Amino acid sequence: MTVLCTLLNELGINATMDGDITKGYDRDSSNMEGRAELVCRPKNEIETAMTLAVFHQSRHPLTVVAGKTNLTGSATPNGGGVLSMEKLKSPSPILNLDTHTICSPVGIYLEEMRKEVLLQSQNMLHYPVDPTSRNEAMVGGTISCNASGFVPGPQGATRYWTEGLEIITPQGCKITAKRNEHISENGVFFLQFPEGEKTLPIPTYPRPEIKNASGVFSNDSGVLDFVDLIVGSEGIFGIVTSVTFKVKPKPKDFLELFFTLPGEKQAVDFHQYLSQYWGGDLSNVSALEYFGYNCQNYMDNRNYLFEDDNEVGIYLQIPLFNEEIEAAAEKYLIILEKSCCGIQEDRILSLNNPENWNRFFESRHSIPANALEKTRQMDTWSILTDTIVPPENFGEFLNSAHSILRDENMEYLLFGHLGDCHLHFHMIPSKSRQKEAIVLYDKIVEESARLGGVYSAEHGTGKRKRPDFLKCYGEDAAEQIRRCKEAFDPNNILNKGNVVYPSDHLELADG
Ligand SMILES: Cc1cc2nc3c(=O)[nH]c(=O)nc-3n(C[C@H](O)[C@H](O)[C@H](O)COP(=O)(O)OP(=O)(O)OC[C@H]3O[C@@H](n4cnc5c(N)ncnc54)[C@H](O)[C@@H]3O)c2cc1C
Incomplete structure (x- = not known):
């Protein structure tokens, strides 16, 4: 790692192994335990590409970190390097009043970009995706997690508004993709790399058509827009360096x-x-x-x-x-x-x-603040479901989930996005009942899958919810994601362990 750090600095890229700095990147909002050995903060696309190429060549793991607000450990490093997006702030967002689109850097906070849309359109246009964390989450983080806000239906989530992306692959190559321009055929894309053409098999596991942040986007007919493959992929295929979002007239x-x-x-x-x-x-x-x-x-x-x-x-x-x-x-x-x-x-x-x-x-x-305070007072932790089911099964799902929790006398509250049938059961187990609460969480996830839903509508999978992905979609789906990742990232360095267990850790995971 020391050699890498020296090399990156020689290339003019801000990189450090100073423990006082690296420890600030050990954990994200999931509070999972992690460890960053080296932190680099590229300030443009070229420096991002060089950093990726150095990690690819040296086969060291690299975790991409933006606002660190994810709740699943997707930005938690397990050793190796961290690439922080915090300096990727230029060029400033530019609104196109004719096409109703905004081109934005990824290292600014989402709310900053939303304010730019209002400012540059003199309050005529707005970007409607409004996750509660919009002051702390960065634009790139919201793309990678397909973050969503209060608006029910597809228009509430980032995917709907994403018109184009620029990404750098782990080998340091740049891909520019506009929506509707690159569609897979028969389940594959063909990517041109300097060393030749590569076939990229897309995931084809069936995916319920509801608000959904669980796993990588897939299509069982093998037809997928490249932009959709990247949105919500939790940074496992490449680093997004620029985005074009649609915007709409403001009410x-x-x-x-x-x-x-x-x-x-x-x-x-x-x-x-x-x-x-x-x-x-x-x-x-x-x-x-x-x-x-x-x-x-x-x-x-x-x-x-x-x-x-x-x-x-x-x-x-x-x-x-x-x-x-x-x-x-x-x-x-x-x-x-x-x-x-x-x-x-x-x-x-x-x-x-x-x-x-x-x-x-x-x-x-x-409500969440007081629930959290109670958790602190009890020296325990909260467990929050992020499950969703199709509207026709909503009532049945709620009844089952309440029974699961009430039968065991578990303290909990229920709130969330009624418009999407997406409510959070927030459990507050006493310290001695934490293990029981995990069992109850698992039962609720199983129930959502049984009723045609998924374990995550907005928070994603990260490292914490990999078992939920397996329960919901199965091992074959996980293998499809691994095959797709391998085409982008043959040395498996980038955001290793997000969404699915990496192939070299399968025995560990099974154990
Ligand atoms: C209090 C609170 C409220 C929340 N409310 C909501 C809500 O209303 N709706 C919602 O959907 N979520 C919510 N979240 C979850 C979280 O805010 C979102 O998932 C958010 O999109 C994460 O963005 P971030 O910048 O913090 O990314 P991080 O947490 O830093 O990273 C998240 C993932 O994105 C990857 N990543 C980041 N930038 C890039 C990039 N440029 N290229 C490739 N990969 C990248 C990281 O590697 C990681 O895998 C909430 C979280 C908290 C703590």
Whole structure:
């Protein structure tokens, strides 16, 4: 490693083995244990390519690190080098007002890019993907994880907006790909490398068509856009150095409502009702968020939001393009009333004034914060599911998951993205019951797979959820990903161990 560090510095690339610096890269937000021996911070595409080529030639593992906000250990290094994206900030984002696209570097925070879209379009256009972590996650991290936000349906996730990418492969070669220009045929791409043409077999395991961040994108007919192969691949094929995103006209305003319902059954019915109202396309609303079982006990301002005995609550946000707020509010009061889901008209809270909004925001924010605080006080850790199932199995899945947890008397709360049937069961086991909680988590993941869903709708697989990938898609699917990776990365150096166990560690993993 010392020789590598010297070589990189001789090439003019910022690289260090100073322990005070490297230890800052040992862990990401997953809090999994890791170890970085060397950290390099290239500041442009050429330096990125040279760094990759040096690691490829020397066969040392290299982990790509951006905002470190992933919850799965995908940016946790297991020894070797770290390539930090933090200096890849230029050229600055440029918005094209004619094509409604923005070309962005990957080492800036997502919120910075979103603000640029507003600024350069004078508030006419926006980039609607709004993960909660958008102030800390970098653009490149959101591409690699296919991050998503509040908007239900495909429009809520990064993939939908990604028009083009530039990536550097582990051998240091650059690939430029635009959407619709490179489509695989019969399950393969042909890549031109300096040493000759390579066949790239794409993964073909069947993939449910729901919000999905589990594993690499695949297509069982063997037809895949190259851009889709890269988005959500957790950095195992190459490093994204630049991106072009579509953007869209920004709504003039939003109608913001909070209301309560008697229980979860009514919330599931309401999801179905609203989905039918919009002809199955819930992307017409920009948020449909759920505050379910036990949330009230972890919430500040509880009495403000829940004045009655109702158990659960919903936050609904509607984008307004041509309508005034008052007219939209009247229209939506009627729509909510007609749902027959027990919504009381006089208890619907408008969040369109700053005081109400701030109190609501505080309450929403306080739920995970208070849950985490309890976890700390109990000297334990939380376990959060990220499962999703198709809408037709949503009710059955929720009933099963509640039974799994209640039968064992496990402390938990439930909240999340109702619009996508994607709720998080947040378990808070006492220290002595941590192992039991993992067993319960596994049972819930198995149940989601049985009902046609997946273990991860937004957080991805990383290193932590590799067993879940195997449970959901099987060993053959893992092997397909390994074969695809091998074509990009024959020495298996880049983000080794993300999504699937690397082939040279299979015995270890089995043991
Ligand atoms: C409080 C909190 C809230 C969150 N909320 C959401 C949410 O609402 N929605 C959601 O989807 N996720 C959410 N997440 C998860 C996380 O923020 C996202 O997965 C995010 O996209 C990770 O981006 P990052 O820059 O932090 O990447 P990192 O964590 O640094 O890396 C994540 C993966 O991307 C790879 N990578 C990063 N940059 C590149 C690149 N340029 N080229 C190739 N590979 C690269 C890394 O190697 C790693 O595999 C949340 C996390 C936290 C801690």
